[in-house]
Amino acid sequence: MRRGRSGVPVPLLIPASLGVAFLVLPLVGLLVRTPWSELGPQLAAPGVGEALRLSLICATSATLISLVLGVPLAWVLARSAGRGRSVLRALVTVPLVLPPVVGGVALFLVLGRRGLIGHWLFETTGITIPFTTAAVVLAETFVAMPFLVISVEGALRAADARFEDVAATLGADRWTTFRRVTLPLVSPGVAAGAVLCWARALGEFGATITFAGNFPGTTQTMPLAVYLALQRDPEAAIVLSLVLLVVSLATLLLLRDRWLGRAAA
Amino acid sequence: MSALLELQGVWAGYGGSDVLRDLTFSVPAGSVTCVVGPNGAGKSTILRVVSGQVTPRKGTVTFEGKRISGLNPRQILGLGIVQVAQSHSLFPDMTVRENVEMGGFLLRDRAEVARRLRQIEDLFPIVVDRAEDKAGALSGGQQRLVEFARCLMLDPKLVVLDEPSMGLDPKTLKNVLQQVRTMWEDGRTILLVEQNVRAGLSLATRAVVVESGQVRLEGTGSEVNSNPEIAHLYLGGGTASAAVPASD
Ligand SMILES: Nc1ncnc2c1ncn2[C@@H]1O[C@H](COP(=O)(O)OP(=O)(O)O)[C@@H](O)[C@H]1O
Numbered sequence: 001m002r003r004g005r006s007g008v009p010v011p012l013l014i015p016a017s018l019g020v021a022f023l024v025l026p027l028v029g030l031l032v033r034t035p036w037s038e039l040g041p042q043l044a045a046p047g048v049g050e051a052l053r054l055s056l057i058c059a060t061s062a063t064l065i066s067l068v069l070g071v072p073l074a075w076v077l078a079r080s081a082g083r084g085r086s087v088l089r090a091l092v093t094v095p096l097v098l099p100p101v102v103g104g105v106a107l108f109l110v111l112g113r114r115g116l117i118g119h120w121l122f123e124t125t126g127i128t129i130p131f132t133t134a135a136v137v138l139a140e141t142f143v144a145m146p147f148l149v150i151s152v153e154g155a156l157r158a159a160d161a162r163f164e165d166v167a168a169t170l171g172a173d174r175w176t177t178f179r180r181v182t183l184p185l186v187s188p189g190v191a192a193g194a195v196l197c198w199a200r201a202l203g204e205f206g207a208t209i210t211f212a213g214n215f216p217g218t219t220q221t222m223p224l225a226v227y228l229a230l231q232r233d234p235e236a237a238i239v240l241s242l243v244l245l246v247v248s249l250a251t252l253l254l255l256r257d258r259w260l261g262r263a264a265a
Numbered sequence: 266m267s268a269l270l271e272l273q274g275v276w277a278g279y280g281g282s283d284v285l286r287d288l289t290f291s292v293p294a295g296s297v298t299c300v301v302g303p304n305g306a307g308k309s310t311i312l313r314v315v316s317g318q319v320t321p322r323k324g325t326v327t328f329e330g331k332r333i334s335g336l337n338p339r340q341i342l343g344l345g346i347v348q349v350a351q352s353h354s355l356f357p358d359m360t361v362r363e364n365v366e367m368g369g370f371l372l373r374d375r376a377e378v379a380r381r382l383r384q385i386e387d388l389f390p391i392v393v394d395r396a397e398d399k400a401g402a403l404s405g406g407q408q409r410l411v412e413f414a415r416c417l418m419l420d421p422k423l424v425v426l427d428e429p430s431m432g433l434d435p436k437t438l439k440n441v442l443q444q445v446r447t448m449w450e451d452g453r454t455i456l457l458v459e460q461n462v463r464a465g466l467s468l469a470t471r472a473v474v475v476e477s478g479q480v481r482l483e484g485t486g487s488e489v490n491s492n493p494e495i496a497h498l499y500l501g502g503g504t505a506s507a508a509v510p511a512s513d
Pocket residue numbers: 279284302303304305306307308309310311513
């Protein structure tokens with residue numbers, strides 16, 4: 001049963017409108033308050049380009065790591081059954097509900113110089129991870145990978161298992177089947193998951209500042225720069241926010257036409 | 266005629282419940298053996314047992330006198346048994362040629378794949394004409410032909426077909442049945458399953474009627490065709506093709 005626009009009951013219409021307003025108004029506020037005349041100089045300010053570049057590199061690296069680890073994990077989740085799966089699923093979902101700051105602390109306890117793995121890493125190789133660009137990438141991966149896993153798992157579950165059966169009757173081993181048959185079948189879902197993951201990584205703040213700190217040039221990504229600027233120079237914060245908004249939207253639009261349109265179809 | 270394939274007292278099913286119950290029949294070498302029976306009788310399950318996708322709980326399957334029950338699909342394929350699954354088994358986003366090449370997984374040698382592909386292109390012009398088209402863009406009948414082409418990549422001894430007539434209009438059906446006949450005339454043994462009893466029996470040298478996972482009747486194609494009970498059950502009123510509704 002489909003109804004026209006006029007058919008939406010008032011008790012639903014009012015909260016729905018308020019919901020839209022609530023989501024859109026802050027963005028409008030951002031645009032209204034943007035000091036458009038100073039946009040050029042603000043963007044050229046030292047550190048802005050650096051923070052943006054660092055953000056893009058780290059978010060992209062985190063997405064790549066998430067793809068390499070997350071797609072196989074999603075496969076295992078989608079194809080396993082029973083209690084093992086529930087447990088695995090819960091473990092994967094934890095970072096989704098965990099406050100990112102707590103994630104940062106947890107990463108520190110494991111990978112810090114005195115951490116479970118970190119002290120061993122330091123003693124054998126002299127490498128320390130916290131407060132480096134690598135720490136930014138790890139923090140972002142920790143927070144963002146579940147988005148990819150959940151999205152790819154959904155795609156795998158929805159994909160027609162018949163084609164995997166056919167590949168088996170043709171003599172393909174499971175790895176070849178995965179590569180040649182399953183992966184192409186779920187590629188729209190993988191792409192959608194990667195975009196979600198990338199967007200989440202780009203906006204990561206809590207785990208990053210806890211585990212990687214806030215050092216310009218090595219760990220200060222855009223969200224950190226925004227937060228810092230807000231204390232000193234609100235106008236700069238607005239400009240940086242705008243940049244982040246534009247980058248996110250542009251990526252979404254660009255990829256939507258290429259990939260997500262197909263996933264939704 | 267000696268038996269190429271034999272099923273002896275086979276019990277098999279899914280997740281603990283048996284679909285096939287003490288099923289016994291054989292496929293003579295050089296025959297077209299057609300299994301007919303109502304929807305849900307277990308016909309597809311028989312074929313999955315033969316191809317190794319379902320392992321029998323009891324009983325044995327032998328091929329050329331050697332036991333094959335318990336082997337995996339790859340091993341069974343390697344012995345020369347290929348299966349064309351029930352409907353839509355082409356990979357829709359791959360091209361026709363890629364699909365046919367997928368039939369050659371077990372040929373380790375690229376040159377061998379190319380050689381087989383050339384032979385198959387002679388038999389199936391569609392593999393050349395539509396080589397670069399996506400398989401999903403072909404009509405139902407064309408897809409069937411490409412499926413046949415793909416299953417011949419390994420030059421099998423026994424071709425197992427699950428309802429090749431399904432979803433085809435009468436003219437396409439005739440063409441597809443002719444291709445089955447050609448495969449047989451080229452010296453291959455054919456085991457096929459049909460709900461379209463008339464189409465199935467028109468080709469069969471041997472027919473097996475299966476009901477509820479058991480053999481109800483077995484004989485030459487014409488014996489089964491002229492059996493009054495079968496005629497009543499499946500061929501009544503000249504609507505054989507519609508007598509049993511297809512659902513899966
Ligand atoms: N993958 C499966 N899992 C569980 N039950 C199945 C599966 N495939 C078929 N069955 C069941 O087995 C019975 C026989 O199915 P099938 O062999 O496909 O019959 P037919 O091909 O004669 O129509 C049906 O009751 C069907 O529901």
